[in-house]
Amino acid sequence: METAAKKRKCCYNKDWESTYLWVKPIQGSSDRVFCNVCQTDFSVSHGGEYDVKRHRKSASHTKRVAQKEASQSMDMFLLKPKQDSNIDKVTAAEITSVYHTVQHSQSYRSEDCGNKLTSILFPDSEIAKKMSCGRTKAASIVTDVLAPASVEICLGELKTPVVQDLPSDKKAHTPFFSVASDSSNHGKTKLFPLSLRYWTPELGLKNKILDFYEDSHESAATIHQQITSRLEEHGLQLDMISAYTADNASVNYGKNNSVFQKLKADNSGIIKANCMAHIVHNCAKHAGDRLNIDIDLVVNKIFSHFSVSAQRTEALKAVFSFVEEDYHVVLRHVPTRWLSLWPAVQRLHESWAAIKSYFLSLGENQCPKALWQLFKMDQDGEGQPLELQAYLAFLKNTLKIFHDVVLLLEGQDGTVCEIYDLMLTLKTKLQQRQMDSFFGMETTALIQQFPEQRAETIKQDFSNFYKAALNYLEKWYDFTDNNYQKNVACLALKSKFTFLQLSAAVEVLQIERKVDMDELYEEYCVTLPQQQEIVERRASVAEKWSVLLKGTKTPNLTAVASFLISIPITNAAVERMFSLMTAAWTVQRNHCSVELIKSEIQVKTNFEYSCKEFYSYALKQKALLEAARSSKKYKAKRNT
Known part of the structure; x- marks a missing residue:
């Protein structure tokens, strides 16, 4: 039986390039062709030019040709780097405008409106005329340009040797x-x-x-x-x-x-x-909880009394005027905020005459019961000191020590080398005050006006404050030689x-x-x-x-x-x-979205430029400018 002749294998023909502008050969493979439109290759070994024509008529190739033609038709509306000498300045201005919006916690609606207004306010500026940054574009610049750039700077610093040119x-x-x-x-x-x-x-x-x-x-x-x-x-x-x-x-x-x-x-x-500020804050709170008067309750009770009523606030202002003192807003204490108690106590201490007069004027029926128990002893108007006044004077003096330590700890440039001395100084101050029975000069003067037995009770309560604070401090902070902070x-x-x-x-x-x-x-x-x-x-x-x-x-x-x-x-x-x-x-x-909020926080934290400085920085960062101009920053396009 006679066998059929073997079909000859077809190869790439360079003449096809004049007819089919989108084809090019693949190096090392004579029977495959690369399509520039589809960004893929296909075989021509069986049909030769017929395979090329068949690919041209395929649905995928036809669709991509249409997309490319549509994209090319949009070029007239887009800035062309080679034709517009101001393109970098325009892009830098847009990025800086977005940076300004984030740094000052403005809305993207404001950003959109501001950019539209700029071209009207500055009609002679070629840059202002070409700036275009709506809400969607602004948010995309934050999430996909500025935030990643801020992280890359951080990573670059962490991957660079601390000493170079060794x-x-x-x-x-x-x-x-x-x-x-x-x-x-x-x-x-x-x-x-x-x-x-x-x-x-x-x-x-x-x-x-x-x-x-x-x-x-x-x-x-x-x-x-x-x-x-x-x-x-x-x-x-x-x-x-x-x-x-x-x-x-x-x-x-x-x-x-x-x-x-x-x-x-x-x-x-x-x-x-460990968080040292947390320990110091809890130390003061723990000691305060041992006092006979709950100062947290007093501060927040007085604040809540006025915070819910404009009428009560106006009445308090009238009392301030009557006692010839400047009005000061009553401050709130938030237990989870380490620096809120001392300012609130200080404010009540400074406004004592007006605060006391106001609550006594309410009488027993209208004054909150918990506060009336503290103010009622002076309802006859004789002006004798109240225990609350002595406690406010003591805490105003003593809590300042804890407040100052927390302020130092919360500073951004504090180091572990300073912790041991700072905590030891706090401990020494409390011990010395306890040994000397020192509660502040104003507090001592007030205590002397109480009956002897009552004065001794108050002084013992204040001494217990110091004792409780020291016990807490020694429990939660290691003052021994084993503490590495002492060695550094x-x-x-x-x-x-x-x-x-x-x-x-x-x-x-x-x-x-x-x-x-x-x-x-x-x-x-x-x-x-x-x-x-x-x-x-x-x-x-x-x-x-x-x-x-x-x-x-x-x-x-x-x-x-x-x-x-x-x-x-x-x-x-x-x-x-x-x-x-x-x-x-x-x-x-x-x-x-979580991503947008994350990105805004990264931009605010990781970049250290003022808005003015950022424009000069952005103008020099070609990669940043290209990323801002790229359509890849839009998720819808990035995912296609």
């Missing part, structure tokens, strides 16, 4: 960083910020927001998994984490199954960075430190394996002559270390400083994120 035989660490997290609810949505703190001699101390995510679970395992996975997604190594900080809840710092213990399993050198206090640069002190600090921080101790000594000797000058400077600890190490080739000493300064002393950075969230996620903006 000899080839030396290696510098990238900055150590600490991780801070917490949770807060917005309606039914539970949100977790992920904040980073790091330091380098050139950049100084930085607090940045890496992520802000939604998660309905709040277990230690879930929080740990979220933290580690998001750090790894951004290319950050877990062994560069210096510390973990959060509020003092058991889920964060429990002994057996907590976030800290799980992070410790990943990196044995992680430091437990020498590095606060309040005085010159020795290498013995430096090596002891390295040991308690457990970073001996991350530095070369022999080279560390040599670097210590290099900086020793400058220490005295640095000590005498009036600057923060972080700034002093920057001046000492900036421009030096001291990778090991810089690594020690990087680890030390990156350890936070409070959870204030995360609390600030929640404040920004509350300010951004108002009732009027309750439909905003």
